[in-house]
Amino acid sequence: MGKGRADARGSRTASARLLAVLDAFDAEHRALTLSALARRAGLPVSTAHRLVGDLLAxxxxxRGDDGLLxxxxxxxxxxxxxxxxxxxxEAAAPSMGDLYEATHENVQLAVRDGLEVVFVERIAGRHxxxxxxRVGLRFPMSAxxxxxxxLAFAxxxxQEEALSSPLERFTERTVVDPRQLRSMLADVRRRGIAVSDRQVTMDALSVAAPVRGPDGDVVAALSVVVQADGAEPRTLAPAVRTAAAAISRSLAR
Amino acid sequence: MGKGRADARGSRTASARLLAVLDAFDAEHRALTLSALARRAGLPVSTAHRLVGDLLAxxxxxRGDDGLLxxxxxxxxxxxxxxxxxxxxEAAAPSMGDLYEATHENVQLAVRDGLEVVFVERIAGRHxxxxxxRVGLRFPMSAxxxxxxxLAFAxxxxQEEALSSPLERFTERTVVDPRQLRSMLADVRRRGIAVSDRQVTMDALSVAAPVRGPDGDVVAALSVVVQADGAEPRTLAPAVRTAAAAISRSLAR
DNA sequence: GCCGACTTTCCGTCAGGCGGAAACCCGGGT
DNA sequence: ACCCGGGTTTCCGCCTGACGGAAAGTCGGC
Structure with a gap:
């Protein structure tokens, strides 16, 4: 019988099939041949062929010069x-630019979707x-x-759901104990700033602050990522916080 | 040929219907009620309702808090x-950042799709x-x-097709005579730089240079937009040209 | 020239998409 | 309170056009 994912294939709606074609693409598979696409989408080639035709039109x-989709x-x-x-x-660009100019480090903007964060914008210096x-990528919220x-402002x-499922570990410093995470979150709420010190890679540290929508709820988060050793988060925090506040302000109008 | 417009409603494929739903959104209509959506897509509400359901899932x-889609x-x-x-x-970001820092003006990156340009990235300072x-918007190539x-490197x-259809006019300085445009294009090819002086709005001027892919063909264009009066395009040209060349170089690897 | 992998076309079957109509919901006007 | 207009959601019978197996066509490698 089939391999895992291709099971319920008879019982899908037409739209679901089309959307499955789109879902066949991801960061590791940005270019696919028709048959690879069909395989990944769990569809017969002939069906995929027709759907792909519609999407191409x-x-x-x-379809690139190499024939790949x-x-x-x-x-x-x-x-x-x-x-x-x-x-x-649009709202964030100027402030992100300011922050980049002040620090010359990676400046990132992310929103929450479900239990993950999605990066929507990033300014990356060459240094x-x-x-x-990367823009468009998902990450678990805990790291x-x-x-x-x-997470702190969700x-x-x-929060309960995120804390109840096991936390993914990236480095030896990643927080995986729910109790510890809970107290970190309280801290974030109190200080209005979050620091992730080598919790995702051992050489990087990030400082993040909330961006609020017109009605005061947190709609996004802004962060700066710097080299972990020798960095002093305290000096970064005010800059990040003010930039985030500036974005919030321009969202309010 | 034509990208889908709302037309003969009975004779469409299932996928076309779903895609029509997506096409109902544009820059002026970013939030729609179900029935408005159905109207714009040229679909019966009940059909739209089902498709929207699939897309939501x-x-x-x-669906926002306001109930709009x-x-x-x-x-x-x-x-x-x-x-x-x-x-x-990814490739362009650092160079665009440099260019922005040097000029503090709008820095834009666009690609060609059919007979139009689509802006894919922009760094906009607050000043x-x-x-x-805006990012994601289409524009005719001529202005x-x-x-x-x-257009010059297409x-x-x-080029023939673009020159044969009537050119859209934005301001009194927009070039609408094909002969004149033709000679401008030759000029662009010779100098490797293009200047659009008040051809799209009377207060702005832009200087653009080609970005080349690994095999030397022009894949994108980089530009800086400045205030029209008092600006000196000649001083901008070298900066734009070198930034564009830097992007080309990082695409080559 | 043969073989394997991929793409494209064809076509008979029948699942499930389609959309009219009716029920439902909600706010605003009188 | 009542109705009315606009939107949303549900229902269901008809029939179309999606589905996918199979075969033909294409390309490249050995």
Whole structure:
């Protein structure tokens, strides 16, 4: 019988099939052949072929000179209308620029989706520490600086759920004990700033602050990532906090 | 040919219907009620209702607290995998940052799609001239700086087609005579730089240079937009050209 | 020239998409 | 209180056009 994922294949709606085609792409698979795509989507090739044809015509996919299929520009255009993307970016860009100019380090903006954070914008200097986050990527909330902020200010249910599932470990310093995490979160709420010290990679440290929407609830988190050794988070905190506040202010209008 | 418009409603494939739902959103309509959406997509409400349901479940749309429908984060995630988005952005970010720091003006990156340019990235300072372009927006090629660059280096057929259709006018200085445009393009090719002087709005001027892919063909255009009066394009040109060259270089590896 | 992997076309079957209609919900006007 | 208009959601019978197996076509490697 089939391998794991291709099971319920007879019983999917037409839309689900089309969306499965899109889901076949991810950060490791940005270019696919038709049959690889069909395989990953759990669809017969002939079906995939038709759906891909529709998507190509629409601009949701494009075929490169090498014949491989990739995500298309038109899809990106409509996706760029997502409220927590464009709107936030526009509002955040100037302050992020300021912060970058002041620090010359990676400046990142992220929002929460479910139990994960999604990075929506990033300004990366050429001299900044290389980090493994990238725009469009998901991360668990428990490790990163932005994650701590977004978790600390998330609704109760979300916090409970996040704390009840086992915490993913990245480094020896990653916090995996729920009790310890809980007290860190309280600390974040009190100080309005989060520090993730080597919790995601051993050479990086990030300082994050909440960005608030018009009605005061936290809608995003801003962070700066710096080299871990020798860095002094205390000096960064005020800059990050004020930049985040500036973004909040421009969201308010 | 045409990207989907709302047309003959009976004769559409299932996928086309789903994609029509997405196309109902644009820069002026980022949040829609179900019935408005149905109207714009040219679909019966009940059909739209089902499709929207599928998209909500998948994360392609989300329903705000106000009950309105908006483009969802998950759609944006997969769209972020588009090659001419993420890849370019990553490569371009540092140089764009440098250019911004040197000028403190709007720095923009655009690619060509069909007969139009699409802006894929922009760094906007708080002191920069307000411009009407925005990330994710389309523009005709004939007016903007980036458009001139992308048109000048586009394949013959594209140039012919662009020159044969009537050119859109934005200001009194917009070039609408094909002969004149043709000579401007030759000039752009010769000098490796394009200047759009008040051709899109009367207060702005942009200077653009080509970004080349690994095999030497022009894949994008980089531009700086400045206040039109008093600006001296000649001083900007070298900076833009070198930044664009730096991006080309980092694409080559 | 043969073989394997991928792409594209064809077509008979029948699941499930489609959309009209009716029920439901909600706020605002009188 | 009542109705009315606009939106949303549910229901269900008809019939279309999606589905996918199979075969033909294409390309490249050995």
């Amino acid at each position: 629409w601009g949701g996919l494009e 990739r995500v298309g520009l038109h899809l990106w255009e409509v996706a760029a209308l997502a409220p927590r993307t464009i709107g936030l970016r 900044a520490v290389p980090v493994l986050t 990163t600086g932005v994650g701590l902020v977004l 609704p109760r249910e979300v | 998948w994360g392609g749309l989300e 908006r483009v969802g984060l998950h759609l944006w995630e997969v769209a972020a995998l588009a090659p001419r988005t993420i890849g370019l952005r 920069a001239v307000p411009v009407l372009t 903007t700086g980036v458009g001139l660059v992308l 394949p013959r057929e594209v």
